[in-house]
Structures are given as structure tokens and as C-alpha cells.
Amino acid sequence: MNKFFTKKLSIISFIFIPIIFLWHPNWLGFLGVQPYWPLFWLLPWAMINGSINGLVFGLFLGIILDSITLNESFTQIPGLIFCGFFFGRIKSHSDFMVGHFRYGLICSFGSFLCGTLYLAQILFRNFLDGNFLMFIxxxxxxxxxxxxxxxxxxxxxxQLIRMFKFSRRKFW
Structure with missing residues (x-):
């Protein structure tokens, strides 16, 4: 039983993304905004498993998150697909400190990309309203x-990279 949970740790942790996304803990927020939770799981997964797996799981994350949100006209799928593919092209770094700071920069870029694509959908849909001060x-x-x-x-x-690498080991 322990081997099963150890080998399936990455998939089990995948289930917690919608839970954290819906939980929306206020004490982790800034100016009423939360971090973009899916990228925390997608970056380590794509770095370890490659760009195609990152693309596929970016699609799965987008579908799941779009299905649990109330807004049916805007989607998170394009940003998560692109980030999954982009994160898969990045390899792990051997230097401990550089790797940690690199995770922050890469996730910041991914969050900016996903947020910009989402805002672009809103701007495109409401382009004829003409009140762009509303989008500040x-x-x-x-x-x-x-x-x-x-x-x-x-x-x-x-921590997730360490956990994913541990779960990929062969257990005899």
C-alpha cells in the first residue's frame, strides 16, 4: 500500500490543485489576489516529464479549472498549455540556490503570461464598450x-520537485 502512494504521489498532489484554487486562502493573498496555484504544480511536473507531458497536463489543468469556475466565457486553457510546454523545455539546475530563484522567475513569467492571456480575452470580448479605464x-x-x-x-x-523525483524511483 505504501508503494502505491509513493509511486502515485504526483497524481495525488494533482488532485489538490482545484481544492486550493477553490479554497482561496485569504492569509496568503496580497491586495485581494492569490498566487496562480496551478503553476506551482505544473512547473516541476513539466521539468521532470518533458514538454509534451507538460502540454497535456496544462490542458487537463485548464479544463478542470474552467469547469469549476463560474465564468463560462473566458478560459485559462491557452495560458496553461503554453506554460506547460515552455516549462518542459527547461531542465533542472544543479546549483541549489540558482535553482530556487529560477523557480520564482519562471513561475512569475508564467503567471504574467497566463494573466495577460486571460485579460486579453476580457478586452477582446468587451472591446466595443470603449471604457478601457475599467480594465486598470x-x-x-x-x-x-x-x-x-x-x-x-x-x-x-x-519541495514538489523533490517529491516527484522521489516518486519516480524504482521500488523493488
Whole structure:
């Protein structure tokens, strides 16, 4: 039984992403915004398993998160697919400190990309309204999300990479 949980640890942790996404803990927020939780799991998974697996699980994450949110007209799928593919092209670094800071920078870039693609969908849909001052809070939310994602990524991603590498070992 212990071998089963150890080998399936990455998939079990995948289940917690929608839970944390819906839980939305306020004490981890900044300016009413949370970090972009899916990237914390997607970065280590794609770095270990490659860009095609990152793309596929980015699609799965997007479908799951779009199905649990109430907004049916905007999607998170394009950003997560692109981030999954991009994260898979990045290899693990041997230097401990550089790797930690790199996780934060990569997740910040991914969060900026996902947030910008989401805001672009909103702008495209509401382009004819003409009131672009209404979208300034969206830019503030993207910047706060980028900051928080980059702040928490070194802590969370390094633990997840260690956990994913441990679960990939062969147990005899």
C-alpha cells in the first residue's frame, strides 16, 4: 500500500490543485489576489516529464479549472498549455540556490503570461464598450499575482520537485 502512494504521489498532489484554487486562502493573498496555484504544480511536473507531458497536463489543468469556475466565457486553457510546454523545455539546475530563484522567475513569467492571456480575452470580448479605464484593476491583479507567484514558487516548487523525483524511483 505504501508503494502505491509513493509511486502515485504526483497524481495525488494533482488532485489538490482545484481544492486550493477553490479554497482561496485569504492569509496568503496580497491586495485581494492569490498566487496562480496551478503553476506551482505544473512547473516541476513539466521539468521532470518533458514538454509534451507538460502540454497535456496544462490542458487537463485548464479544463478542470474552467469547469469549476463560474465564468463560462473566458478560459485559462491557452495560458496553461503554453506554460506547460515552455516549462518542459527547461531542465533542472544543479546549483541549489540558482535553482530556487529560477523557480520564482519562471513561475512569475508564467503567471504574467497566463494573466495577460486571460485579460486579453476580457478586452477582446468587451472591446466595443470603449471604457478601457475599467480594465486598470485587471493590470493591478496581474502584477499582484505575478509577485505572489514568484514569492512562493521557490518554496513550493522545490519541495514538489523533490517529491516527484522521489516518486519516480524504482521500488523493488
Amino acid at each position: 484593476p485587471g493590470v493591478k491583479n496581474i502584477l499582484a499575482e505575478v509577485f505572489l507567484t514568484g514569492l512562493f514558487a521557490p518554496f513550493i516548487c522545490s
